[in-house]
Amino acid sequence: MSPRQAPVRDVAPTVQRLRLRYAKRGRLRFSSHRDFQRAFERALRRAGVPMAYSQGFNPHPRVSYANSAPTGTASEAEYVEIAVTAMLDPEKVRLALDTALPPGLDVIEVVSSKTSDFIERLEASVWELELPGVSVKTARSAAEALMAAEEVMVERLTKNGIRTFDARGPVVAVEVPLPATPADPGGDSPEGGIHSPEEMADCAIMRLVVRHVTPSVRPDDVLVALRHVANLVPPVPVRVTRLAQGPLVADVSGQTVLNAVTDPFAADRG
Amino acid sequence: MTASILPGETSSALLVNALSDDVQSVFPELERLLPLVSKPVQYVGGELNAVIKPWNDVAVHWALMYPDAYEVGVPNQGVQILYEVLNEREDVLAERTYAVWPDLEKLMREAGVPQFTVDGHRPLGAFDLFGLSFATELGYTNMLTALDLAGIPLHAADRDERHPLVIAGGHAAFNPEPIADFIDAAVLGDGEQAVLLISNVTRDWKAEGRPGGREELLLRLARTGSVYIPSFYDVEYLPDGRIRRVAPNKPGVPWRVSKHTLMDLDEWPYPKAPLVPLAESVHERMSVEIFRGCTRGCRFCQAGMITRPVRERSAETVAKMVDAGLEKTGYEEVGLLSLSSADHSEIGLIAKGLADRYEGTETGLSLPSTRVDAFNIDLANELTRNGRRSGLTFAPEGGSERMRRVINKMVTEEDLIRTVATAYGNGWRQVKLYFMCGLPTETDEDVLQIAEVARRVIETGRKASGRKDIRCTVSIGGFIPKPHTPFQWASQLDHESTDARLRKLRDAIRNDREYGKSIGFRYHDGKPGVVEGLLSRGDRRVGAIIERVWSAGARFDGWSEHFNFEAWMLAAEGALEGHVVDVDWYTLREREYTEVLPWDHLDSGLDKDWLWEDWQDAVEEVAVEDCRWTPCFDCGVCGQMDTEIQVGPTGATLLGMPALPSRGGDLVAETSS
Ligand code: SF4
Numbered sequence: 001m002s003p004r005q006a007p008v009r010d011v012a013p014t015v016q017r018l019r020l021r022y023a024k025r026g027r028l029r030f031s032s033h034r035d036f037q038r039a040f041e042r043a044l045r046r047a048g049v050p051m052a053y054s055q056g057f058n059p060h061p062r063v064s065y066a067n068s069a070p071t072g073t074a075s076e077a078e079y080v081e082i083a084v085t086a087m088l089d090p091e092k093v094r095l096a097l098d099t100a101l102p103p104g105l106d107v108i109e110v111v112s113s114k115t116s117d118f119i120e121r122l123e124a125s126v127w128e129l130e131l132p133g134v135s136v137k138t139a140r141s142a143a144e145a146l147m148a149a150e151e152v153m154v155e156r157l158t159k160n161g162i163r164t165f166d167a168r169g170p171v172v173a174v175e176v177p178l179p180a181t182p183a184d185p186g187g188d189s190p191e192g193g194i195h196s197p198e199e200m201a202d203c204a205i206m207r208l209v210v211r212h213v214t215p216s217v218r219p220d221d222v223l224v225a226l227r228h229v230a231n232l233v234p235p236v237p238v239r240v241t242r243l244a245q246g247p248l249v250a251d252v253s254g255q256t257v258l259n260a261v262t263d264p265f266a267a268d269r270g
Numbered sequence: 271m272t273a274s275i276l277p278g279e280t281s282s283a284l285l286v287n288a289l290s291d292d293v294q295s296v297f298p299e300l301e302r303l304l305p306l307v308s309k310p311v312q313y314v315g316g317e318l319n320a321v322i323k324p325w326n327d328v329a330v331h332w333a334l335m336y337p338d339a340y341e342v343g344v345p346n347q348g349v350q351i352l353y354e355v356l357n358e359r360e361d362v363l364a365e366r367t368y369a370v371w372p373d374l375e376k377l378m379r380e381a382g383v384p385q386f387t388v389d390g391h392r393p394l395g396a397f398d399l400f401g402l403s404f405a406t407e408l409g410y411t412n413m414l415t416a417l418d419l420a421g422i423p424l425h426a427a428d429r430d431e432r433h434p435l436v437i438a439g440g441h442a443a444f445n446p447e448p449i450a451d452f453i454d455a456a457v458l459g460d461g462e463q464a465v466l467l468i469s470n471v472t473r474d475w476k477a478e479g480r481p482g483g484r485e486e487l488l489l490r491l492a493r494t495g496s497v498y499i500p501s502f503y504d505v506e507y508l509p510d511g512r513i514r515r516v517a518p519n520k521p522g523v524p525w526r527v528s529k530h531t532l533m534d535l536d537e538w539p540y541p542k543a544p545l546v547p548l549a550e551s552v553h554e555r556m557s558v559e560i561f562r563g564c565t566r567g568c569r570f571c572q573a574g575m576i577t578r579p580v581r582e583r584s585a586e587t588v589a590k591m592v593d594a595g596l597e598k599t600g601y602e603e604v605g606l607l608s609l610s611s612a613d614h615s616e617i618g619l620i621a622k623g624l625a626d627r628y629e630g631t632e633t634g635l636s637l638p639s640t641r642v643d644a645f646n647i648d649l650a651n652e653l654t655r656n657g658r659r660s661g662l663t664f665a666p667e668g669g670s671e672r673m674r675r676v677i678n679k680m681v682t683e684e685d686l687i688r689t690v691a692t693a694y695g696n697g698w699r700q701v702k703l704y705f706m707c708g709l710p711t712e713t714d715e716d717v718l719q720i721a722e723v724a725r726r727v728i729e730t731g732r733k734a735s736g737r738k739d740i741r742c743t744v745s746i747g748g749f750i751p752k753p754h755t756p757f758q759w760a761s762q763l764d765h766e767s768t769d770a771r772l773r774k775l776r777d778a779i780r781n782d783r784e785y786g787k788s789i790g791f792r793y794h795d796g797k798p799g800v801v802e803g804l805l806s807r808g809d810r811r812v813g814a815i816i817e818r819v820w821s822a823g824a825r826f827d828g829w830s831e832h833f834n835f836e837a838w839m840l841a842a843e844g845a846l847e848g849h850v851v852d853v854d855w856y857t858l859r860e861r862e863y864t865e866v867l868p869w870d871h872l873d874s875g876l877d878k879d880w881l882w883e884d885w886q887d888a889v890e891e892v893a894v895e896d897c898r899w900t901p902c903f904d905c906g907v908c909g910q911m912d913t914e915i916q917v918g919p920t921g922a923t924l925l926g927m928p929a930l931p932s933r934g935g936d937l938v939a940e941t942s943s
C-alpha cells in the first residue's frame with residue numbers, strides 16, 4: 001500500500017474573525033499559557049463555535065494568542081483572535097465561551113474584527129503589584145529611584161540561556177497610590193485574598209506602565225530592578241495583575257497610569 | 271436549542287458560596303506557597319465538572335485520593351466514578367486529593383499547611399472518610415505522606431473519633447496486608463455500591479450520636495461481610511515464618527470478606543461528566559469503559575482474574591456515554607476502555623457505529639487493545655478511517671510458544687507474524703510488541719526467542735508493506751507474581767538474573783545486521799520489581815518496612831527518578847531484624863499448596879483449588895480456552911456469585927441515536943446581512 005496522504009478536506013472558509021478579551025483571575029492565575037490554550041480549545045468545542053480549521057493530518061482550529069501574562073500572574077486584559085466559518089453574534093459567543101470555561105477564566109468582551117495590525121496595537125501593559133509588608137513610603141521612594149535611573153540591567157534565564165537586558169527603559173510610568181484609594185482587587189478568588197487585613201495595612205500597591213519590547217520586560221524583571229536600585233525585597237510573594245493592554249497615549253506625563261493605555265478594541269467597535 | 275452552549279451542571283454560583291461555613295478552605299495559606307513550587311496549577315483545582323458542596327448541607331464527607339501526582343491521578347476512572355456517584359447523593363459530598371511533590375511538601379511542613387483537597391481546599395483531617403484507590407502498591411509511601419501532612423496518626427490503632435476512617439480500594443486492596451497497620455478498612459472489587467453502603471452506615475451511626483465510637487462504626491462495616499477491617503483479624507505465624515492462621519477476633523466478624531461486583535453496567539453509566547483539568551495530564555482524552563472483567567485467563571494477570579466475571583455495557587449505552595461525555599468535556603478523543611476491548615461481543619458494531627457517527631468531525635476514537643489477531647487490526651483500521659495510522663500494540667507476552675502455553679496466552683508464532691505483517695500492510699508504520707521477562711519456568715532461550723520474533727516481524731512486514739522504513743519496538747516488563755492468580759505460588763526471578771537475561775536479548779537484537787536497526791528495545795532494570803513483588807505478596811510484617819523507608823524519605827516510588835532501591839533494602843533489613851523472614855523469602859520463594867497465604871481470607875471469587883490446578887497446568891504447559899467461547903472451566907466466580915457471564919449481542923444498533931447537533935447554530939448573528 002502506498003504511503004497515506006493527509007486527507008484533503010472540504011474545509012469551510014473563514015467568514016469572520018472575532019477578537020476576545022478575557023481575564024485570568026484568582027486561583028486560575030497559576031495556569032500557564034499552555035493550560036489556557038488547551039482549556040480554550042476545549043471550550044470552543046463545548047460551546048459549538050464553528051471554527052475554521054487548518055489543513056493536514058492533525059487539523060487544528062485557527063486561534064491566535066497575543067502576549068500572554070506569565071504563569072502566576074493574574075490578568076484582566078488577555079487577548080485572543082479566532083477565525084470562524086459563519087457570521088456570529090459576538091455577545092452570544094462571549095456568553096457561550098464564558099460558560100464553557102471554568103470560573104476564573106472569564107471572557108469579558110468579544111468584538112468582530114474590522115481592522116488588521118491588532119497585535120501591533122498592544123503597545124504596552126499596565127501592571128499592578130501588591131507588595132505585602134512594604135509601606136507606601138518605601139514603595140514610593142523605590143519607584144522614584146527606579147525612574148531616576150537611566151537603565152537597570154537585569155538577568156533572566158530564557159530558553160537560550162541567561163540574557164541580560166535593561167528593565168528600566170521600557171517602564172514608561174510608575175505610580176504608588178495612597179492607601180485611601182483602595183485598589184481594585186481585580187476580580188478576586190472565591191477564597192478571598194492572599195493577605196490578611198493586618199498585612200494590607202502595610203501593603204503598598206504599585207502600578208506600572210511597561211512598553212512591550214523584545215525581550216519582554218515582565219513585572220518580575222522590574223522587581224529585580226527595584227531590588228538593584230532601592231534594595232526593595234518584599235517579604236512575601238508579590239501578587240501581580242495585568243490591568244490593561246493597548247495603545248500607549250502620546251504623552252504619558254500628567255496622565256494617571258490607568259489612562260496611559262487605551263482600549264485596543266476601539267477601532268473594531270466603530 | 272442544543273444543550274451544548276448551556277452546560278449548566280457546573281454552576282459557578284455553587285463555587286462561590288460553598289466555603290463560607292464550618293470547615294474553612296486552606297487556600298489562602300497555600301496560595302503563598304504556590305509561587306515557589308513547580309507547576310502550581312496542579313494544586314488549584316478548578317477542573318471542569320468539579321463539584322463543591324457546602325460542608326454543612328450533607329451528613330457524610332468523603333475525601334478521595336489517587337496516591338500519585340495530580341497529572342497521573344486526575345484522569346483515573348475509578349476516582350472519577352466514585353466522585354460522581356457520591357456527589358450525586360444529597361446527603362454526601364466527595365472531594366479529591368492527590369500526592370504533593372516534595373517541593374510543596376517541604377513548604378507545607380514549614381508553613382503548617384495540611385494536606386488539602388483540590389476542590390474546596392479543605393483539610394483532609396476534617397473529612398469522615400478518606401478513600402484511597404491503589405492501582406499499584408507503589409503508592410503506599412504517598413499515602414503515609416498524606417496522612418502525616420493531614421495530622422492523622424499513621425497507625426490506625428492511634429486514631430480516634432476526630433480522625434477520618436482510612437479506606438483502601440483498587441486492585442492492590444486485594445492484598446492490603448502490608449498496609450494493614452495504616453488503614454482502617456479495605457474494600458475489594460467495584461466501588462460504586464460499596465461507597466454508598468459505607469456512606470449509609472456512617473450516616474446512620476453519626477445520626478444516632480456515634481454510639482460506641484469508632485470501633486462500633488468499624489464493627490458495623492465489618493458485619494456487612496464486604497468491608498475488611500484488618501484490626502478485627504489476628505494473624506499467627508509458624509516458627510518458620512509462614513502464617514499459621516488468620517482469624518477474626520470479634521463476634522460477628524466474618525471469616526472471609528467478599529468482593530463487590532457491579533452486575534449491570536448500563537445502570538451505572540459513570541462518569542457522566544468526566545473531569546477536565548486545566549493542567550496537563552497523562553490522558554488528554556475521555557474514556558468510556560465498555561466492559562469489566564476478562565475471561566482470557568492469562569495466568570500472570572491479576573486484573574483479569576480479580577475482575578471476573580465479564581460484564582458488558584451495551585452498545586447503546588456506550589454510544590450515549592460517548593456523546594454525553596464529549597459534550598460535557600470538549601475533549602477531541604475518546605478511548606473505549608476495558609482490559610481487552612476487542613473482546614466486547616458487539617465491538618464491531620460499536621466501532622463502526624461511532625466511526626460513522628463522528629466521521630467528518632475532528633473527534634478521534636481509540637481502542638486500547640493488544641489482542642494478537644487480524645480482527646484487532648480491522649477494528650483499528652475502522653477507528654482511524656481518516657486519521658493517521660501511527661502505532662499499534664500487540665501483547666504476545668511470552669517470547670516462545672512454550673512460554674505462551676505456560677502463561678495461557680494462546681497465539682502461535684505463525685499467527686503472530688501474520689497478524690503483524692497485516693498491520694504493516696494496512697499502512698501502520700510502527701508496531702509495539704509487549705513481552706514479559708522472568709515468567710515461571712522461563713529460560714534464556716525463551717527470552718532470546720523474542721529477538722527471533724522481532725526479526726521475522728520486520729522481515730515479513732517489509733515484504734507486506736513494500737517499505738524499508740517500518741519499525742517495531744519490543745517492550746519488556748518484569749513479571750511479578752500477584753495474589754489471586756495461578757502464579758501466586760510462583761518464585762519471582764531475582765533482579766540480577768532478570769537484568770542478565772535482558773542484556774543477552776538486547777545484544778541479540780543489536781547485533782542483527784539486517785534487521786536490528788528497525789527494532790527498538792525498551793526495558794527497565796529489575797530492581798523496582800523486587801519492591802513491587804515484596805509489597806504485592808507481603809504480609810503484615812512488611813508494614814514496618816514501608817514505614818521505615820518512608821521515614822527515610824521514600825516518596826513517589828512509581829517514578830524512576832524518585833525510586834531508591836537501596837533505601838528500600840536498608841529499611842527491609844532494619845524492619846525485619848529478628849524475624850526469620852527477609853526480602854528473598856517474600857519474593858524468590860515458591861509457595862506450597864498447604865501454605866496459608868496472607869490474602870486467603872479475602873475472597874476474590876476465585877476458587878483456590880482451581881487456581882492451584884491452573885498453576886499445575888501452567889508448569890505442565892497446558893493451555894485452557896477462553897471461557898466465553900468454550901465450555902466454562904469452573905474458576906468459581908460465576909457459580910459462587912450467582913452471576914452469569916453477560917455477553918452476547920443485544921441486537922441493538924446505534925441507529926436509534928439522535929443526529930449530532932450541527933455546530934454553532936445558536937451562535938449565529940441574527941441580523942447579519
Ligand atoms: S487478555 Fe489476558 S492479560 Fe489481558 S486482561 Fe485478559 S487476562 Fe489479563
